[in-house]
Amino acid sequence: MKFFRFIGSLAFVVGLFTAIFVGGLWQVYYSPMFPWWLKIAIYCLLGGILLVLLTVALEQKKGKAEEEELPTGEIKTSILLQNSAEVPGSEITKVLGLVKGHTIYAIWIGKDLSAIVRLVLGGELIEYTDMMGKARIVASNRMIAQAEELGADAIINIRFVTTSVIGSAAELLAYGTAVKLSKPKT
DSSP states (O other): OHHHHHHHHHHHHHHHHHIIIIIHHEEEEEETOOOOOHHHHHHHHHHHHHHHHHHHHHHHHHHHHHHSSSSOOEEEEEEEEEEOOOOOOOOOEEEEEEEEEEEEEEOHOOOOOOOHHHHHOOOOOOOHHHHHEEEEEEHHHHHHHHHHTTOOOOEEEEEEEEEETTTTEEEEEEEEEEEEOOOOOO
16 A cells, blocks of 8 residues: 555656646747746746755755664663653752754655545544654654763653644654762662
8 A cells, every 4th residue: 555655646746747847848938928038937937946856855865874874763771761850769869951852854745645635534644643753753862862961860851842844844842851860779
């Protein structure tokens, strides 16, 4: 199913860009109703959009190496993660301060199309669920890395905040208080 959804999404994107950048330009070039200055303006507009798309695609390809370095699974850490203000069996000896991790994630237009169809038909929007899961892991890992730099034993009062940035892009912020703990009494 996922494969067919991907093929359908890819066909949609290819068809959309072909219609705009090939069919649209062909129609503008051969249409006598467009004056020369409007033709130039349309070519500049579509050329600018194409240039931005190519630039973003190249940046993303270059950024894939950086993204592969980011762990997309939970980090193995000795830092205790707690969403309460206290750690049972231990005493907080020092508050190191606020630690946070932040990311903004988006999905490509093909997955967005699949999600829109699913929105009409009903059911879980798995494309967005996957996106937010990855964003949560990246933000949490960045928060943990910041706490490790401070030499924290635990992060308490952990919270997550999400915000829609634009379209299918979502911002996720993970934050908490980094603390040092006393050794548990045995």
